[in-house]
Amino acid sequence: MTNIYLTDYETLPEKVGQVFQLNGEEIVLFRLTNGEVRAIENRSPHPKGGTLSEGLVSGEYVFCPVYDWKISLIDGKVQAPDEGKVKIYPVERDKEQVFIVK
Amino acid sequence: MSKKKLVMIGNGMAGVRTVEEILKLAPEAFQITIFGHESHPNYNRIQLSTVLQGDTTVEDIIMNSWEWYKENEIELFTGEAIVAIDTNKKEVISDKGRIVAYDELIIATGSSSFILPIPGADKQGVTGFRDIQDCETMIKSSKLYKKAAVIGGGLLGLEAARGLLNLGMEVDVIHLMPDLMERQLDSTASKMLKDELEAQGMNFIMEKQTAEIIGEDRVTGLRFTDGTEIEADLVVMAVGIRSNTSVAKESGIYVNRGIVVNDFMETSVPNIFAVGECAEHRELVYGLVAPLYEQGKVLAATLCGVETKPYEGSIVGTGLKVSGVDLFSAGEIEDDKHTKSIKVHNEFDGVYKKIVIRDNRISGIVLYGDTKDSSRLFKMLVNKEDVSGMTSVSILESGCCGGAAGSNDIASMADDEIVCGCNGVSKGTIVQAIQTKELTSVDEVGACTNAGRSCGRCKSQIADILAYTLGDKFKEADKKIALCGCTTLSRDEVVAEIKEKGLTSVKEVMNVLGWQQEEGCTKCRPAVNYYLGMIHQDQYKDDRDSRLVNEKMHANIQKDGTYSVIPRMYGGVTSAEDLKKIAEVAEKYDVPLVKLTGGQRIGLYGIKKEDLPAVWEDLGMDSGYAYGKTLRTVKTCVGAKFCRYGTQDSMGLGIELEKKFERLDTPHKVKMGVSACPRNCAEAGIKDFGVVGIDGGWEIYVAGNGGTDLRAGDLFATVKTKEEVIELIGAFMQYYRETANYLERTSKWVERVGLDHVKEFLADEKTRKALNERLDKTLLKYNEPWSEAIEKKEIQEKYYQKREVPVLV
Numbered sequence: 084m085t086n087i088y089l090t091d092y093e094t095l096p097e098k099v100g101q102v103f104q105l106n107g108e109e110i111v112l113f114r115l116t117n118g119e120v121r122a123i124e125n126r127s128p129h130p131k132g133g134t135l136s137e138g139l140v141s142g143e144y145v146f147c148p149v150y151d152w153k154i155s156l157i158d159g160k161v162q163a164p165d166e167g168k169v170k171i172y173p174v175e176r177d178k179e180q181v182f183i184v185k
Numbered sequence: 186m187s188k189k190k191l192v193m194i195g196n197g198m199a200g201v202r203t204v205e206e207i208l209k210l211a212p213e214a215f216q217i218t219i220f221g222h223e224s225h226p227n228y229n230r231i232q233l234s235t236v237l238q239g240d241t242t243v244e245d246i247i248m249n250s251w252e253w254y255k256e257n258e259i260e261l262f263t264g265e266a267i268v269a270i271d272t273n274k275k276e277v278i279s280d281k282g283r284i285v286a287y288d289e290l291i292i293a294t295g296s297s298s299f300i301l302p303i304p305g306a307d308k309q310g311v312t313g314f315r316d317i318q319d320c321e322t323m324i325k326s327s328k329l330y331k332k333a334a335v336i337g338g339g340l341l342g343l344e345a346a347r348g349l350l351n352l353g354m355e356v357d358v359i360h361l362m363p364d365l366m367e368r369q370l371d372s373t374a375s376k377m378l379k380d381e382l383e384a385q386g387m388n389f390i391m392e393k394q395t396a397e398i399i400g401e402d403r404v405t406g407l408r409f410t411d412g413t414e415i416e417a418d419l420v421v422m423a424v425g426i427r428s429n430t431s432v433a434k435e436s437g438i439y440v441n442r443g444i445v446v447n448d449f450m451e452t453s454v455p456n457i458f459a460v461g462e463c464a465e466h467r468e469l470v471y472g473l474v475a476p477l478y479e480q481g482k483v484l485a486a487t488l489c490g491v492e493t494k495p496y497e498g499s500i501v502g503t504g505l506k507v508s509g510v511d512l513f514s515a516g517e518i519e520d521d522k523h524t525k526s527i528k529v530h531n532e533f534d535g536v537y538k539k540i541v542i543r544d545n546r547i548s549g550i551v552l553y554g555d556t557k558d559s560s561r562l563f564k565m566l567v568n569k570e571d572v573s574g575m576t577s578v579s580i581l582e583s584g585c586c587g588g589a590a591g592s593n594d595i596a597s598m599a600d601d602e603i604v605c606g607c608n609g610v611s612k613g614t615i616v617q618a619i620q621t622k623e624l625t626s627v628d629e630v631g632a633c634t635n636a637g638r639s640c641g642r643c644k645s646q647i648a649d650i651l652a653y654t655l656g657d658k659f660k661e662a663d664k665k666i667a668l669c670g671c672t673t674l675s676r677d678e679v680v681a682e683i684k685e686k687g688l689t690s691v692k693e694v695m696n697v698l699g700w701q702q703e704e705g706c707t708k709c710r711p712a713v714n715y716y717l718g719m720i721h722q723d724q725y726k727d728d729r730d731s732r733l734v735n736e737k738m739h740a741n742i743q744k745d746g747t748y749s750v751i752p753r754m755y756g757g758v759t760s761a762e763d764l765k766k767i768a769e770v771a772e773k774y775d776v777p778l779v780k781l782t783g784g785q786r787i788g789l790y791g792i793k794k795e796d797l798p799a800v801w802e803d804l805g806m807d808s809g810y811a812y813g814k815t816l817r818t819v820k821t822c823v824g825a826k827f828c829r830y831g832t833q834d835s836m837g838l839g840i841e842l843e844k845k846f847e848r849l850d851t852p853h854k855v856k857m858g859v860s861a862c863p864r865n866c867a868e869a870g871i872k873d874f875g876v877v878g879i880d881g882g883w884e885i886y887v888a889g890n891g892g893t894d895l896r897a898g899d900l901f902a903t904v905k906t907k908e909e910v911i912e913l914i915g916a917f918m919q920y921y922r923e924t925a926n927y928l929e930r931t932s933k934w935v936e937r938v939g940l941d942h943v944k945e946f947l948a949d950e951k952t953r954k955a956l957n958e959r960l961d962k963t964l965l966k967y968n969e970p971w972s973e974a975i976e977k978k979e980i981q982e983k984y985y986q987k988r989e990v991p992v993l994v
């Protein structure tokens with residue numbers, strides 16, 4: 084397990100996903116209204132695919148911008164009536180910096 | 186057997202209800218003719234207060250549509266008054282000279298506002314408050330004048346005053362007595378009411394008698410008997426009503442204060458009946474609908490030869506239809522030596538209750554601030570229940586502060602308890618209708634049982650009964666009207682709350698209005714953001730992050746997460762220079778698809794998000810908003826500049842329209858088309874706004890749609906100049922913006938509110954002017970979004986960057 088530095092906390096706008104390209108993998112960081120930072124894979128769990136970074140963020144959920152599925156940013160679970168799961172990455176952070184754990 | 190001829194004078198609430206009852210009992214018995222002095226079908230007069238207060242429209246208060254009369258084969262003459270009855274020949278004669286014979290005649294002429302016989306009462310700007318026309322007079326005056334005086338501090342006066350405040354006028358209420366509504370309230374309740382209304386902005390001038398209305402042609406003020414004066418440019422007289430009895434009287438029917446009737450509503454002349462506010466029964470003339478509807482029932486039975494209990498008079502309860510005021514009153518309100526009363530006065534919560542008890546029976550009720558007990562107490566009063574065995578706590582079940590109303594209260598209600606006082610409908614009747622007819626909404630209950638169709642006060646209780654009877658099924662039905670699952674409020678409620686409470690941000694709306702999901706969802710966030718922008722016009726700061734992907738990114742997302750870029754090409758007209766730029770960009774960014782769109786312009790598809798700002802910069806063209814809930818394109822035909830059939834400059838007008846309306850937020854997308862002759866090569870007939878040039882003018886079509894539900898536009902107007910086209914489209918557009926549900930296209934909106942209504946509403950030049958002013962003010966706030974993104978580094982970083990993370994292996 085390693086901590087990979089992604090960015091400084093202050094560069095993250097509230098409620099707007101930021102995309103990080105990491106070895107061919109795309110990760111989105113969401114800074115929630117309560118200040119927490121969450122990281123998920125930038126891929127809609129919908130069978131047709133698509134991205135998640137431009138989704139609307141509400142509390143600890145993001146809505147898939149392409150098919151409007153509601154996804155928990157805590158465990159990656161798609162909310163009923165839809166089903167599925169997005170990959171979640173643990174986030175580590177000190178005062179200034181944000182890392183993900185891989 | 187030929188039908189009997191039934192004629193009715195008066196097309197108002199009591200009369201038409203009687204006819205409805207007759208049709209229920211004996212649909213084939215009569216050939217019915219109705220004369221109505223007003224030019225409307227029967228409407229809910231009670232709701233005029235609500236119309237004046239701006240909470241509903243004249244259209245919405247119609248109770249019996251023109252079709253209803255047709256379907257029931259009723260011959261209706263509106264705008265026509267009966268001036269004489271020939272009781273020998275059994276004929277009525279109208280002011281247009283029409284003579285109609287009757288076998289049975291109902292007089293249901295209601296009453297008129299009592300206009301004080303003082304000097305100046307005939308000046309312009311003096312009105313009563315009785316019918317649609319009075320309402321329209323007030324609404325019109327409010328646009329031109331500022332100061333209103335309402336004479337009379339009773340029910341009608343206060344409801345009128347509240348309406349005038351909503352219309353933006355300053356309002357003085359002049360009252361003869363020391364207490365408001367002194368016939369319904371004791372002085373404690375009256376004082377509480379006055380305080381509340383003063384807080385709402387009403388000014389009271391108490392214990393003054395008006396002596397004269399001053400002014401030249403139009404009123405400019407009032408003079409009181411003590412010589413003092415006030416200024417006023419609108420005077421509403423709400424000092425009482427007078428039964429309309431003159432026709433009856435002149436025809437030899439016995440009239441006292443009203444047309445005198447017996448317990449079967451028969452007048453002194455055979456085959457002539459009276460019902461409603463024009464009738465006097467056992468020396469009483471009623472001014473509320475509940476007793477009039479009871480009279481109507483008895484009269485209908487009498488006419489149909491069905492056995493009926495006689496009408497023996499009614500006890501009435503009243504409320505006041507002013508928001509923020511909850512009051513109920515019935516029976517005697519003052520104590521005397523022989524009464525004992527229960528009084529609870531909770532000043533902290535603004536609740537006051539007084540129950541007057543005489544001979545161990547409730548004889549009077551005054552409730553202020555909490556009226557939950559009203560129907561139960563009122564029933565006890567009407568039934569003369571003996572309360573000697575009860576404690577004051579059990580009489581006043583909801584206590585001194587009022588518990589929460591809800592299913593529990595409904596469960597404990599007896600089946601025969603009256604829910605709708607106006608229409609005498611009990612809980613049992615409503616529950617039964619819900620169960621047997623599978624009703625799911627308050628309106629449906631109204632349609633089946635009449636409950637809630639008059640003053641509307643009982644509607645919340647009907648909703649509680651629905652919830653109680655249907656359980657979870659009601660919640661499902663309920664969701665249809667709520668904005669989304671995050672709230673129980675409907676679109677109109679949310680809009681009203683935003684205005685009333687002055688809410689200014691999406692967050693504040695969701696906080697203050699108790700959203701279940703704190704930050705909303707993809708249904709309500711964009712909707713609330715839209716409503717805020719619509720209400721606060723130029724002052725609202727758009728919440729970009731409450732918009733969905735396309736509008737947030739100012740480009741249309743595609744299935745693989747890339748975007749399309751569609752620049753403006755005003756009116757579908759382009760130039761070699763622009764075409765070159767598009768070609769260069771397509772090459773430079775290796776754009777996978779270049780296509781002509783269905784909206785007469787060129788789209789570049791498959792562009793990466795991080796390239797968007799650079800693509801826009803290289804293009805140097807404005808956004809075509811092919812992604813927005815706003816004006817999309819204005820399709821044009823080539824028109825008179827080149828085409829041999831063209832009668833007008835369609836391209837010119839199209840470009841002008843597109844430039845004027847681009848970027849404006851609208852409930853849903855809006856498309857336009859302009860053709861220069863009826864061959865209509867721009868397909869203007871299936872656009873939200875379609876303009877077709879004709880020789881010497883333009884036809885304007887509205888509410889067309891070429892999408893999911895194909896709909897041909899309706900011809901809205903034919904005008905001479907393009908300035909008129911723009912003015913009308915502007916007014917229509919703004920009215921749509923202000924009243925449509927978010928995500929409702931013009932086609933659906935027009936079908937919902939009715940084309941005639943929109944036509945009627947926009948017929949008034951001043952209304953159109955005001956709409957256009959609000960529209961123009963809103964239009965000022967927009968910036969071109971692509972150049973904004975190019976100029977502002979913050980926007981690029983926030984929305985369009987993708988960061989590479991170097992990974993050390």
Ligand code: SRM
Nearest residue numbers: 741743749781782783784786811817890891892893894930
């Ligand atoms: C680009 C275009 C197709 C094309 O290649 O020609 C298009 C593309 C889309 N249309 Fe359309 N419509 C396009 C002209 C039309 C037309 C024809 C017209 O405007 O003359 C119609 C029917 C006319 C009408 O709206 O009355 C049309 C009716 C729809 C509808 C159904 C709307 C309705 O009320 O029934 C939708 C769905 C919606 O908006 O909810 C839709 C939705 C869409 C979306 C935005 C779907 C989406 O949310 O992703 C498409 C985006 C594709 C993309 O990858 O960018 N599109 N769409 C056309 C853009 C015109 C332009 O220059 O702006």
Ligand SMILES: Cc1cc2nc3c(=O)[nH]c(=O)nc-3n(C[C@H](O)[C@H](O)[C@H](O)COP(=O)(O)OP(=O)(O)OC[C@H]3O[C@@H](n4cnc5c(N)ncnc54)[C@H](O)[C@@H]3O)c2cc1C
Nearest residue numbers: 195197198199222230231266267294295461462472473474
């Ligand atoms: C602003 C307002 C608020 C009210 N609020 C309430 C409330 O909250 N609760 C409540 O119970 N009641 C309320 N009322 C009272 C209620 O509206 C009346 O009691 C009811 O409308 C009376 O019905 P009606 O049929 O007797 O008379 P109307 O409804 O007045 O109908 C009589 C009709 O006959 C027509 N007419 C008269 N003379 C002739 C003629 N010679 N030929 C042809 N037509 C003629 C009139 O133009 C009129 O349209 C309110 C009234 C007003 C004005």
Ligand code: SF4
Nearest residue numbers: 822828831862865866
């Ligand atoms: S609509 Fe008429 S004027 Fe326009 S191009 Fe077609 S034929 Fe010519």
Ligand code: FES
Nearest residue numbers: 605607639640641
């Ligand atoms: S109580 Fe007035 S409509 Fe029901």
